[in-house]
Amino acid sequence: MGATSRRDLGILLMMAALSVVLIYGGQNLQLGSTARMGAGYVPRMLAIGCAVLAVVFAGRLMAGLLWSPRKAAEAADVGPVHWRALVSISVSVVAFALLIRPAGLITASLVAVLVCSVAQTYRGWGERLILAGGLAAFSGLLFVTALGLPFDLFPTLR
């Protein structure tokens, strides 16, 4: 499957999912009339729009596969997904989210930087630790000491 048809498939799935979410999430909202629209009128319009787009992409995908399989393969293919980076960065952000309130900025920064650094090549864990420590100290100084943002630096009991 070429890049173009993969894109069409991706967008088709997104549009289909979005229209389902809009219809089910909005089923308890009043539609109202065209003159007095309820909260559900515009969401329903969008749901229909998404469904129409999904159908168009489905048609394009079928047409591409049936009549010009060569053309679909022409578009430049993108490289493989960098799963390690994707996972480590996602985990790093979530770790920051979960740690910032109970454990403070310094701890959250240390953990986030260390987790994020897993996806890249460094000269051993020493460099990672120095980087994490430096960044945590820098962000503490910049954001809390200099800019005065209301974050706790260290774990606090509340």
Add this chain to the structure above:
Amino acid sequence: MIELLQNLLLGLSVSVTPINLLLCLVGVLLGTLVGVLPGIGPATTIALLLPLTFDIQPVGALIMLAGIYYGAQYGGSTTAILVNMPGESSGVVTAIDGHQMARQGRAGAALAIAAFGSFFAGCVATFFIAGLAPGLAEIGLRFGPAENVSLMLLGIVAVAVMGRGSLLATFAMIMIGLALGLVGTDLETSQPRFTFGIDQLRDGISFVPMAIGLFGVAEILRTLEAPEQRDVLNRKLSRLLPSRGELRASAMPIVRGTLLGSLLGILPGSGTLLASFSSYMLEKRLSRTPERFGQGAIEGVAAPESANNAASQTSFIPMLTLGIPSGAVTALMIGALTIHGIAPGPQVMTQRPELFWGVICSMWIGNLMLLVINLPLLGIWVRILRIPYNRLVPAILLFCCIGAYSVASSTLDVVMLMLFGVLGYVLSRLDCEPAPLLLAFIIGPMLEENFRRAMLISRGSPEIFVTRPISLTLLGIAAALLLTMILPVVRSRRQQVFVE
């Protein structure tokens, strides 16, 4: 004319107060600092630095944001010229000849011409805005809900038509943005919509984590995918100032680029890419030696850089006068204004003249600062460019997290940051641009409100959009734009333009 000068004087008096000058300076420096980082464009830079401006009073915040924007743009050109890694689409054009010049050891001349050109363009564009904005705002004041709807539709269509890539894919992005804009409390009935039981979502999806995620985090993921290559950096910058011959060769391209860029920047959706690209093509066509283009022709740096800067400045016109964003950057600015409690629109000019004219004059001052500061600081920017990417990634990611959290001290916002980062990455894998999504997210609630009001006025008849002359004209332009996309001639030309 007298009035124009009076307005500019008012603006100057606002923008030269020590605090505002300082904010402008800090903005320009920070913008350049972040914008220089490879692969980071102006939209990403603004999204990242947006939280820093929350505690400042609105005028100062907007001045600082404008400074960040120009700084980021100039930083991006520096990176495009020195390492051929443009952070945004318009930098691609600068990189064509700029990077060749750098390879020949003429990086200093290329950067100096880019700075001169940007400054000249900034001066002209400032007057352009000052002259044009009051008239447009006056028209804007006469707009009712129907006109607003048509104008926003025109904006959306323009973004789809001018954007890179497939029209249908862009419409899909717009749908996602509009749908995300629905989340929150319905304005008229105060019913929660699509909040899925999460209380924090009643105020809608927070704009800052969304922007930082779509641009910042997704950008990191994208850059990690590609192996990095930087070459020119180790060479010494021999000469900083361009020779007399180079200056003479770039004078007219700068003037032409500025005029073309100022005009194209006003169009909604066109952004800076169209400006820098068409001015590059124009110079190539006018040149007696077109074969030099692509081999390090200084005109190929001077023209697009001036056009780029002029367009980035005049793209503020639709935002400041009509309240309609014309691209990712102005969408971010509107988001920032809303956070400060200012509803952008034609009333801003009459109700907050100090804000309006202060920002316009600060644009000019920001450009002056760029010229004075950046050339001497070039050594520092080059050193920043030498930082290995694996050390930058954790730092950028950490600042993304802190930025998202600092808006409302909300854990949910940081989780949103991650979700939008992943979404942005998926979209880039699918070759879709996040800018129309963000734009639609900003426009969505305004569009719905005006649409519902217009239909209420017309008692449910959609005729209201075609019986009112201004509304009909705006819809006509939108239809014409769409038609040009369908016509095969234009379509193939457009493809050609974006492929080159």
